[in-house]
Amino acid sequence: xxxxxxxxxxxxxxxxxxxxxxxGLLPGQCLLCGIASxxxxxxxxxxxxxxxxxxxxxxxxxxxxxxxxxxxxxxxxPPAFHHCIAPLRYAYPVDRLxxxxxxxGHFNRGTxxxxxxxxxxxxxxxxxxxxxxxxxxxxxxxxxxxFTRGFNQAGWLSRFLSRRLAIPVDQQLLSRHRxxxxxxxxxxxxxxxxxxxxxxxxxxxxxxxxxxVDDVMTTGTTVGELSDLLMNAGAVRVDVWCLARTPLEN
Numbered sequence: 001x002x003x004x005x006x007x008x009x010x011x012x013x014x015x016x017x018x019x020x021x022x023x024g025l026l027p028g029q030c031l032l033c034g035i036a037s038x039x040x041x042x043x044x045x046x047x048x049x050x051x052x053x054x055x056x057x058x059x060x061x062x063x064x065x066x067x068x069x070x071x072x073x074x075x076x077x078p079p080a081f082h083h084c085i086a087p088l089r090y091a092y093p094v095d096r097l098x099x100x101x102x103x104x105g106h107f108n109r110g111t112x113x114x115x116x117x118x119x120x121x122x123x124x125x126x127x128x129x130x131x132x133x134x135x136x137x138x139x140x141x142x143x144x145x146x147f148t149r150g151f152n153q154a155g156w157l158s159r160f161l162s163r164r165l166a167i168p169v170d171q172q173l174l175s176r177h178r179x180x181x182x183x184x185x186x187x188x189x190x191x192x193x194x195x196x197x198x199x200x201x202x203x204x205x206x207x208x209x210x211x212x213v214d215d216v217m218t219t220g221t222t223v224g225e226l227s228d229l230l231m232n233a234g235a236v237r238v239d240v241w242c243l244a245r246t247p248l249e250n
Contacts, residue, residue: 028040028041031043031109033047041112041115042111042112043112053087053089054087054088054089055068056068056069057086057245058071059083060082060083061074061081061217062084062086062240063248064247079220079223079224080224080231080238081223081224081227081239083239084223084242084245085117085120085239085240085242086241086243087243088245089244089246089247090216090218090247095244097112097113101215103149105150105151110156113243113244114157114164114243116243117241118161118164121161121165121241132165132167133208133209133211133237134167134168135168135169135170135205135211136161136167136169137158137170138154138155138158138212139174139213139214139223140174142176142177144179153215154213154214155171158171158213159171170203173202173203173210174200174202174229175202177198177200180195180198194221195221195225199229201229201230205230205233207235207236209239210237212230212238212239214242215242216243216244216245217242217246219246223240
């Protein structure tokens, strides 16, 4: 049974208000070890240095590797998207931060992770092949799942990135018109079958460079399906920006 709409949106609204107020009243406090961070970011320097940053990684899909290269999967079957920026590996403690943000509405965790993504995006601009997209678009949730959760974490991230990087965002560009089961624990083949035909494009993208925004990329099937949809509709390039990338062994 679904919670009432009022209960869901009241919870999210009050959590956001408390999070915003805390920045004006309290000094930065590390979300991992609990000590004062000594800076606005809620992460101390020692804990930041200990995070599982996603380097080296595949220069195309962001898959964690042991040496910087293009992974074998991308060499054999390149994805429709051009480049992926995923600054973190989906491992402890990043997995806990993501789940706390995504499933419990702890927006201070989301802000911390989003700031790390912004830093990675700005650093990537030193690469001649990198370029800001014309438009950001979040990976959509089906309305049923978004209603239960109270918000779309990819939508929240895309708005954050839009404000910080001055890139337009279209929250309605893509929709998930078919409800699909949770994909956790599914193989890549099962995920491909599960996700095929689940999305619709709601506006023209001809000639545009689109930045897809999501929280975690696991196998890449969801962003791959969306990238195919966008490129077939006339987009000139699709990049993926996400918080974390799951190692192959997971």
